[in-house]
Amino acid sequence: MHADFIEPLGHGIYAIDTGFQRPRFDAAYLLVENGRAAFIDTGTNHAVPRLLAALELVGLTPAAVDWVIPTHVHLDHAGGVGLLMQSLPQAMVLVHPRGLRHMVDPSALFKGALAVYGPEEMQRSYGQLQPVPAERVQASFDEQTIAVGGRPLLLIDTPGHARHHHCIWDARSRGWFTGDTFGLSYREFDTAAGGEWLMPTSTPVQFDPQALRASVQRLMRFEPQAMYLTHYSRIGFVNHDLPRLAELLLAQVDEMEALALRLRDAPDRHQQLKAGLREQYLRRLQAHGCQLVPEQQAALLGMDIELNAQGLAVWLDKTQPA
Known part of the structure; x- marks a missing residue:
């Protein structure tokens, strides 16, 4: 496997640089187990060719994907879901219940982002959002468990950054796929002495500091050994310093x-x-x-x-x- 946009992280987990904004800014994840796969976050429409190429690089076909799981429906995490699903014949989308309607009908989501970014930036960064057929979308629920090739993944409700946010626990790697709940950590700020640095994100329009504190504390009660951030990639693993x-x-x-x-x-x-x-x-x-x-x-x-x-x-x- 050789491509500069995909990084194997062990335990069948691959970080895919979606190419959004700048290198190593926005990650989607591919999780592989026993020949089956799931995508966790997708990036935007422009990332879909990379996601499909990543499948090919790990020796899988699009029919091997069982789940597409956006952590929440902000466009840098879920903007490409609808387009990606057109290439995945077996997959279901698993989304927070508050985000389900936006996967089936993304018009309100597009309109809200348009108000923030304007038409030129929307086209450049996101493209036209594609709906997902209603019968191919499921709402998650708190403490739901699903399986990928027999490997269990646990979903919990994690409001704070957004009310439509869930995080995904992978017991195999003892890691959380955190979307934006555990903040942003850019590799440009890593230092030899201090390790990784991170910051919260209060992106409009549902930031709730009290809820966010509770969500972060809930994640930490699992004593994780890694956090898989969308912005950007795995943290806490090398220095074991998630606390x-x-x-x-x-x-x-x-x-x-x-x-x-x-x-x-x-x-x-x-x-x-x-x-x-x-x-x-x-x-x-x-x-x-x-x-x-x-x-x-x-x-x-x-x-x-x-x-x-x-x-x-x-x-x-x-x-x-x-």
Whole structure:
């Protein structure tokens, strides 16, 4: 097997770089067991050729795929589901119940993203969303177990980043496929001394810090040995330091919440939220020992800072002042 977009992680798990935005930014996962397979997250429509090529590289045909499981229906995770399903004759989509209708009829999902990104960016990054036939979609439920080639996967409800979010536990690798619940960790910020760094994501429109804290704590109760993030790939495995990473994530959720509450009534709130988030992240990256200059750090985090500020504003507007 040789392709620069697929990385074997052991235990029959492969990370696929979907090519979204920049290299090693957005991952889909292929899980293989006894000649059967599942995709967990798909990236966008533009990722579908890579996903199908990954199957071929591991010696499988599209008919070997039993499940396509988006962690949630944000387009960088699920935008390619409908198009991918057109090539997978045996597969079923397993989606959080709050996201099911968006797989069958993605028009509202497309319209919501269009309002955030605009028509030019939507076409460039996502393409036209394709529906999945209703009879090929199932709603997951909390503590549901499914099997891939006899290998059990457990799904749990993990609100906080979005209400339509579930995470998938693979007991074989003792790892969670976390979507965005366990935050974002970009490989550019890894350091020899400090290891991996991560940050929460409050992308619009359903960020809930209290729910997110509870979800992260629930994930950690399984004593995982790895987290398989969509942004980007496996963390916590090499240095066995998931407790440190969870503590870092939760501390930043607290810090982001405090920043938002402080700026609730600020003039030019969006710009101040962005400035505050930028300061928080760059300060923590400096403490982490990141060798990139601040301008490079800020450039890599630019889209996340913008979306996190938007999401915090939506959360503020939904909550009442104490």
